[in-house]
Amino acid sequence: EAAVTQSPRNKVTVTGGNVTLSCRQTNSHNYMYWYRQDTGHGLRLIHYSYGAGNLQIGDVPDGYKATRTTQEDFFLLLELASPSQTSLYFCASSDGGASQNTLYFGAGTRLSVL
Amino acid sequence: SQWGEENLQALSIQEGEDVTMNCSYKTYTTVVHWYRQDSGRGPALIILIRSNEREKRSGRLRATLDTSSQSSSLSITAAQCEDTAVYFCATDAGVVGQLTFGRGTRLQVYA
Known part of the structure; x- marks a missing residue:
């Protein structure tokens, strides 16, 4: 079973704050993804990467940066957090592109921006 | 939006009944995933159906x-209480690295 670990599990910050969400996968997958989940919207892709040092823009990238430091580690950065970024964030990984392969999701990070 | 209106709904059925969830999409896809x-958990893949499969x-x-x-559909035969979950369809809109999720169908199966 693929393992994707997210930290922290819960985070509260204030408007304008700086937040980093972390994701680590131990399955040697080359693709990693960040999604946000909001009621009425399902999951929306923020950024994804197909290897260390690579970054691809998803469907809702505004206000987010991401960095893939190693094959295992993918970080999501909110440098000036806003209340609209209050959401449940999921990281996922896949062995090959998402289209033809299984996405393995972490347990999620719930972020509240006050 | 990539999705048709029927993708957003909630269903409530009794244990033992059959149920079908529908998903319609607007852009070509090579595959449909159902998660x-x-x-309290992340989504998990249950079925992947490719464009050359019916x-x-x-x-x-x-x-x-x-x-x-x-359009795609997911049917569950003789639903059990443990089938209670939110079900999502997802497509690639022709982009290899991306998967776009629908809004999901919330299924409640009661005893």
Whole structure:
């Protein structure tokens, strides 16, 4: 079973704050993804990467940066957090592109921006 | 939006009944994924059906794909309480690295 670990599990910050969400996968997958989940919207892709040092823009990238430091580690950065970024964030990984392969999701990070 | 209106809904059925969830999409896709999400957890893949397949089965699950009408369905036979979850369809809109999720169908199965 693929393992994707997210930290922290819960985070509260204030408007304008700086937040980093972390994701680590131990399955040697080359693709990693960040999604946000909001009621009425399902999951929306923020950024994804197909290897260390690579970054691809998803469907809702505004206000987010991401960095893939190693094959295992993918970080999501909110440098000036806003209340609209209050959401449940999921990281996922896949062995090959998402289209033809299984996405393995972490347990999620719930972020509240006050 | 990539999705048709019927993708957003909630269903409540009794244990033992059959149920079908529908998903319609607006942009070409090479594949449709169906994921389920249990409360407090991340989504997990249950069926992946490719554009050259019309039907795929896995246990009590059956997925169909009609590329001409750009729609897919997921059926559960003899639903059990443990099938209670949110079910998402997802497509690639022709982009290899991306998967776009629908808004999901919340299924409640009661005893």
